[in-house]
Amino acid sequence: MISQADQAKNHKPVRMIAIDIDGTLLPSKGTAISQRNRQALLQAKAAGIEVVIATGRRHAYAMPLLSPLGLTPETVLITSNGTVTRTLEGTHMDRHFLPLQVARELCGDLRQFGGTAVFTFDKLGKGELVIESLTRLNERIDPWIQANIAFIEEIDPIERAFDAGEPPVQGMVCGTVPEMYRAKQWLATSRHAGAIELNQTAYPVRDLSILDILPPGCSKGVALGKLAAERGIAREEVMAIGDNFNDVEMLKYAGQPVLMANAVPELLSMGRSRGWQVALSNDDDGVAATIEAVLDRTFDRAMAELR
Numbered sequence: 610m611i612s613q614a615d616q617a618k619n620h621k622p623v624r625m626i627a628i629d630i631d632g633t634l635l636p637s638k639g640t641a642i643s644q645r646n647r648q649a650l651l652q653a654k655a656a657g658i659e660v661v662i663a664t665g666r667r668h669a670y671a672m673p674l675l676s677p678l679g680l681t682p683e684t685v686l687i688t689s690n691g692t693v694t695r696t697l698e699g700t701h702m703d704r705h706f707l708p709l710q711v712a713r714e715l716c717g718d719l720r721q722f723g724g725t726a727v728f729t730f731d732k733l734g735k736g737e738l739v740i741e742s743l744t745r746l747n748e749r750i751d752p753w754i755q756a757n758i759a760f761i762e763e764i765d766p767i768e769r770a771f772d773a774g775e776p777p778v779q780g781m782v783c784g785t786v787p788e789m790y791r792a793k794q795w796l797a798t799s800r801h802a803g804a805i806e807l808n809q810t811a812y813p814v815r816d817l818s819i820l821d822i823l824p825p826g827c828s829k830g831v832a833l834g835k836l837a838a839e840r841g842i843a844r845e846e847v848m849a850i851g852d853n854f855n856d857v858e859m860l861k862y863a864g865q866p867v868l869m870a871n872a873v874p875e876l877l878s879m880g881r882s883r884g885w886q887v888a889l890s891n892d893d894d895g896v897a898a899t900i901e902a903v904l905d906r907t908f909d910r911a912m913a914e915l916r
Contacts, residue, residue, distance in 0.1 A: 620865055623903045624846040626653060627661040627687070627833050627859055628896060630671060632852035633869055634662075636892050640674065647678050649897035649904075654681065656904055661836065663687040663829045665810060665821065665855050667729055667779075668695060669737065670757060690808045690821050690855050691832040692778040693731055703835065704731055705824040706776035711804045715780055715822065716741075716768045718799065722782050722792045725749055728770060729779040735760060739777075741767040749783050749817070780822035786811050789818035796822070810855045811873055821855065830858030848903065850888065850896055852876075860885065869895050 628634055628650075634642050650660050660680065664671050668688050675686070675697060682698035694703040707715075712728060719726040724745045730737055737760040740746055747754055754761070764770045770777075782792060793807050806823040829851075837847050845864035849856070852869040854876060860866035868880040871890040880887065889895035 620906065621843075621845045622906075623658055623848045623865060624842045625659040625661060625837055625840065625848070626900065626903070627663045627829070627847065627849045627863065629829075629851040629853070629856050629859075630662065630664040630666060630674060632871060632891055633850055633856075634891070634896055635674065637871070642674060642678060643894055643897070645894045645897040649894075649900040650678060650680065652904055653900050654684075658903070659685070659840065659842075661685045661687060661833065663691075663833060663849070663851075663856075663859055665690045665808075665819075667731075667737070668693065668699070669733065669760060672697070685836060687829055687832045687836075689729060689779045690823060691827045691829045691858075692823055694832050694836065703832065704778060705827050706731075706778055707780060707822070707824050708804055709771055709774065709776040711801055712777050712780060713768055713771045715801065715805075716766065718796075718801070719780070719782050719792075722788060723749070723784050725783050726767060727781040727783075728767070728777040729781070730775060731778045736762040738762070739764055739767060739770040741765050746783075750819075778824070780805075781819060782822070783817065783819045785816050786813055786818045789820045792820050796820075808855045810853045813873065828858035829856060830860075830862040833859050834862050848899075850899060852891065867899055871895075 634646055653660050662675060666688060671688060680697060682696060684697045686697055687694050692705050695701045724742055728739045738757055739762050743763050789809060793809055796807055804825055806825055806827050808821040808823055809818060811818045844862060847863045848865040848867060849859045849863035850867040851860055852872040866885045867888050868877060868885050869888055869891055888899045
């Protein structure tokens with residue numbers, strides 16, 4: 610087996626690092642990013658590496674975690690699994706919407722999966738998240754409900770959320786892992802197949818899975834590729850760090866993909882077969898350890914050039 614040190618020798622200099630939040634930057638328990646991870650992000654920025662946060666969370670749900678880090682306002686945040694790209698200070702760079710008619714039709718189709726549909730609108734405040742039944746969602750993802758209650762509007766039937774003609778950036782349904790595998794398979798062959806992108810996140814230990822329904826062609830990988838191209842950064846110079854299925858396209862895009870040791874087992878197996886680097890777990894500051902290794906290589910190269 611090739612060691613991470615040997616792999617590092619063959620890597621091009623890293624100019625951009627895209628990092629997931631949940632299960633990657635964030636520890637398994639608690640709601641604060643560690644001091645070591647914070648310091649590593651700031652050191653990467655100081656070294657001239659562009660730090661990009663790429664998350665399934667929307668902007669308002671990510672900011673309480675990111676604000677204490679001290680990142681600059683122009684730091685790029687890819688949210689809702691790639692449908693919206695903006696800076697930390699809120700300046701829009703790119704966004705995509707689910708077709709309005711598709712979103713309306715999905716409401717009825719998704720009821721067969723437990724009535725847990727959520728639609729996300731790219732606006733601030735109450736109504737940013739629209740659900741049909743708080744009770745049904747409370748049974749599945751109560752902590753998420755409590756963290757987002759100020760942004761949730763309950764509309765029954767949920768189809769009425771689209772009466773004003775405003776399209777959402779994302780749909781979502783949740784349930785057990787087997788339930789969401791079935792939902793994904795059903796939607797992939799449904800009448801909507803060509804008009805949506807499906808993005809699944811699984812938490813096997815909790816038997817919880819979230820299935821995101823995105824505008825066609827959207828993913829963290831696509832958003833990251835667009836950003837890198839705008840910056841004139843080659844994919845070989847991009848590192849991506851993640852832990853779940855919604856990170857796969859980002860990891861495939863990056864020339865230097867890194868999986869967390871706590872990643873979903875199926876994803877770990879796939880990553881190892883592709884030769885992806887495996888970092889320490891999120892509870893062992895795997896992001897920081899990976900960035901520190903990148904910065905060590907950068908320093909070594911700089912020293913070699915001076916000799």
